[in-house]
Amino acid sequence: MRIAMGFLCGLIFGVGLVISGMANPAKVLNFLDVFGNWDPSLAFVMGSAVLVTFVGYRWVLGRAAPLFDARFHLPTRSDIDGQLLTGAGLFGIGWGLGGFCPGPAYVALPLASFGIAAFFPAMLIGMWAGRASSARLSTTAVGG
Amino acid sequence: MTEFTPFASAFGGALIGLSAVMLMAFNGRIAGVSGISVAVLPPWVQDMRRGLADDDALWRLAFVVGLLVAPVGYQFAGGTIEQTVSSDAILMICAGLITGFGAVFGGGCTSGHGVCGMSRLSVRSIIATATFMATALITVFVTRHVIGG
Numbered sequence: 001m002r003i004a005m006g007f008l009c010g011l012i013f014g015v016g017l018v019i020s021g022m023a024n025p026a027k028v029l030n031f032l033d034v035f036g037n038w039d040p041s042l043a044f045v046m047g048s049a050v051l052v053t054f055v056g057y058r059w060v061l062g063r064a065a066p067l068f069d070a071r072f073h074l075p076t077r078s079d080i081d082g083q084l085l086t087g088a089g090l091f092g093i094g095w096g097l098g099g100f101c102p103g104p105a106y107v108a109l110p111l112a113s114f115g116i117a118a119f120f121p122a123m124l125i126g127m128w129a130g131r132a133s134s135a136r137l138s139t140t141a142v143g144g
Numbered sequence: 145m146t147e148f149t150p151f152a153s154a155f156g157g158a159l160i161g162l163s164a165v166m167l168m169a170f171n172g173r174i175a176g177v178s179g180i181s182v183a184v185l186p187p188w189v190q191d192m193r194r195g196l197a198d199d200d201a202l203w204r205l206a207f208v209v210g211l212l213v214a215p216v217g218y219q220f221a222g223g224t225i226e227q228t229v230s231s232d233a234i235l236m237i238c239a240g241l242i243t244g245f246g247a248v249f250g251g252g253c254t255s256g257h258g259v260c261g262m263s264r265l266s267v268r269s270i271i272a273t274a275t276f277m278a279t280a281l282i283t284v285f286v287t288r289h290v291i292g293g
Contacts, residue, residue, distance in 0.1 A: 013164075032283075060165055088257070
């Protein structure tokens with residue numbers, strides 16, 4: 001069941017990315033271009049996604065456990081460290097250069113543009129390197 | 145120019161939120177794409193330690209397959225997907241490396257920190273989201289208005 005639910009959630013997530021316009025890097029970059037051809041659409045994506053998740057989480061996390069697991073697996077850290085800021089800072093630079101964050105990169109892969117063919121394998125290598133560097137710095141598992 | 149699409153974007157965002165809530169309700173997991181995809185990459189140290197019966201890698205793989213099937217199914221159902229992607233190979237390779245590294249090193253991306261973390265009012269996620277939004281805005285400002293002209 002967990003595997004079936006994983007697929008279903010990935011599918012809904014992916015359709016959401018497609019409908020929202022996030023799979024189009026031009027739209028992402030125009031959202032980030034506040035001083036140019038600003039397209040505020042993606043604020044609506046983030047706003048509505050956070051609203052639905054905020055309300056849904058309050059209901060779901062009030063229950064004793066998820067349906068198909070013994071417990072909720074939630075990140076417990078609350079400290080702000082250099083690794084968080086460095087990682088997030090770099091992530092933003094990459095996002096601003098290519099217009100893809102990881103979710104939309106998956107969704108764009110079957111659309112087989114030249115750009116995603118260059119971006120996607122590089123992103124996986126970057127993720128792999130990010131995990132190796134995190135593991136070297138600490139034993140804390142990478143969440144999110 | 146891209147068209148301003150508040151309704152389609154809000155609807156798509158609601159589906160993303162629904163997916164995040166469902167993944168928590170069913171599997172008890174955060175719907176963070178960078179966290180999910182890095183766990184699918186080899187070596188599978190975590191899962192080998194826990195034993196082969198553990199299907200943690202499998203539901204994550206299924207999630208990723210769902211993401212890949214989504215655009216194909218959408219087009220099959222008659223939908224059209226508009227896309228303009230840069231064809232600058234060097235730029236896209238560098239962007240991919242930095243995006244992937246940063247997302248995992250920082251413990252999450254737009255989905256894990258931006259959607260799930262902010263919804264849990266996690267201070268780490270709010271700080272991370274503010275940081276990557278700021279550097280993304282600066283990057284686009286520099287490439288489009290300083291260098292790009």
